[in-house]
Amino acid sequence: MKNYVVILLTLFAIIASAQTTRKYSNEFMNIGVDAAALGMSNAVVSQTADVNSGYWNPAGLVHLEDNQLALMHSSYFANIANYNYIAYGMPLDDRSAVGISIIRFGVDDILDTTQLIDDQGNINYDRISTFSTADYGITFSYARKLPLDGLNFGVNAKIIRRIIGDFASSWGFGLDAGIQFENNSGWKFGLMARDITTTYNAWSIDEGNFERISGAIEGQNQELPETTEITIPKLEIGMSKRWVFNYDYSLTAATNLNIRFEENNDIISSSFASINPALGFEFGYTDLVFLRGGVGNFQNELQIDNSEDLTFQPNFGVGFKYKGIQIDYAFTDIGDQSAALYSNVFSLKIDFSIFR
Numbered sequence: 369m370k371n372y373v374v375i376l377l378t379l380f381a382i383i384a385s386a387q388t389t390r391k392y393s394n395e396f397m398n399i400g401v402d403a404a405a406l407g408m409s410n411a412v413v414s415q416t417a418d419v420n421s422g423y424w425n426p427a428g429l430v431h432l433e434d435n436q437l438a439l440m441h442s443s444y445f446a447n448i449a450n451y452n453y454i455a456y457g458m459p460l461d462d463r464s465a466v467g468i469s470i471i472r473f474g475v476d477d478i479l480d481t482t483q484l485i486d487d488q489g490n491i492n493y494d495r496i497s498t499f500s501t502a503d504y505g506i507t508f509s510y511a512r513k514l515p516l517d518g519l520n521f522g523v524n525a526k527i528i529r530r531i532i533g534d535f536a537s538s539w540g541f542g543l544d545a546g547i548q549f550e551n552n553s554g555w556k557f558g559l560m561a562r563d564i565t566t567t568y569n570a571w572s573i574d575e576g577n578f579e580r581i582s583g584a585i586e587g588q589n590q591e592l593p594e595t596t597e598i599t600i601p602k603l604e605i606g607m608s609k610r611w612v613f614n615y616d617y618s619l620t621a622a623t624n625l626n627i628r629f630e631e632n633n634d635i636i637s638s639s640f641a642s643i644n645p646a647l648g649f650e651f652g653y654t655d656l657v658f659l660r661g662g663v664g665n666f667q668n669e670l671q672i673d674n675s676e677d678l679t680f681q682p683n684f685g686v687g688f689k690y691k692g693i694q695i696d697y698a699f700t701d702i703g704d705q706s707a708a709l710y711s712n713v714f715s716l717k718i719d720f721s722i723f724r
Contacts, residue, residue, distance in 0.1 A: 401698050402440060404698070404715065405420065407661065407686075408648025412624075419438045421522070425522065425559075428546075434458075439716045441453075442713040449474075450474060464476050466508075466509060469506070480496065499533030522545070524544035542565060562602040568596070568597075571596065577639065608624065617651070617652070618652040620652075624647075655689065685697060694719075
């Protein structure tokens with residue numbers, strides 16, 4: 369019996385073996401997009417108003433005045449995993465807009481050493497191959513202004529595709545819905561309900577490949593894992609306001625409450641739901657240069673002595689916008705205050721009005 373542990377088995381166990389309902393499922397869709405939003409700790413549900421609204425709150429797409437394109441790249445886990453995002457949005461008329469976005473989160477060139485040792489116990493490095501594991505999310509968005517002034521709504525239809533080399537793959541489908549409201553005083557409110565119908569993933573597992581690796585560790589991976597998983601709904605509630613000083617200076621302050629209907633280590637947690645707050649701000653000068661900051665991901669971390677410490681994730685960002693081209697940068701997890709690893713995130717947004 370082979371007694372070595374390979375990355376393949378780890379990935380297969382973590383990603384493919386699922387109970388029907390998971391506490392954490394399709395988490396790559398919750399990482400976030402747009403360095404401007406990440407710099408504010410994702411506290412943007414109420415005020416998002418560009419092409420990236422298709423991800424944060426599709427209701428914000430109605431604020432598009434022209435076609436927009438967004439791109440983002442970031443690396444995670446010491447550059448082992450890459451996260452790429454592209455989005456396009458366009459107004460249909462003065463009351464509605466549509467958008468499409470694609471996310472890929474993947475690890476490439478993973479060594480497959482399951483055939484390193486042949487049946488005679490000989491090591492043959494020529495038998496090592498590579499494979500990739502990748503998660504794809506394609507989102508189609510529609511937004512419309514409602515008859516009540518300041519009230520907008522939007523919906524998302526999501527297609528999820530997840531691939532683990534030649535070993536397993538899945539298709540999934542889900543829906544999101546969001547609303548935004550701005551009152552006469554300039555306060556903005558937003559609500560985003562993710563996976564409102566639950567997002568269903570159906571896995572297809574190559575049984576021949578599974579049989580080949582199922583005996584690599586005695587007593588483990590002896591049975592085929594579940595082939596279905598369900599992503600339970602999540603709710604995000606936001607509020608924000610923008611102030612302008614001396615015509616040139618602006619300050620936006622925002623807060624989010626991120627609600628999962630499960631018990632976990634969030635700062636507020638019960639058997640019914642867990643709530644994680646996020647706070648963010650953006651300081652702007654002449655709508656040209658932006659400085660952003662935020663704090664979120666508050667967790668009650670269990671220590672080795674069974675005590676609990678409160679950890680959080682601070683974020684910082686800067687941005688520059690000129691004639692419809694906006695470049696943003698975010699540095700997450702300043703000072704290593706949370707268990708999450710820091711990342712450098714860059715994003716680009718292009719407003720097609722510059723071509724007119």
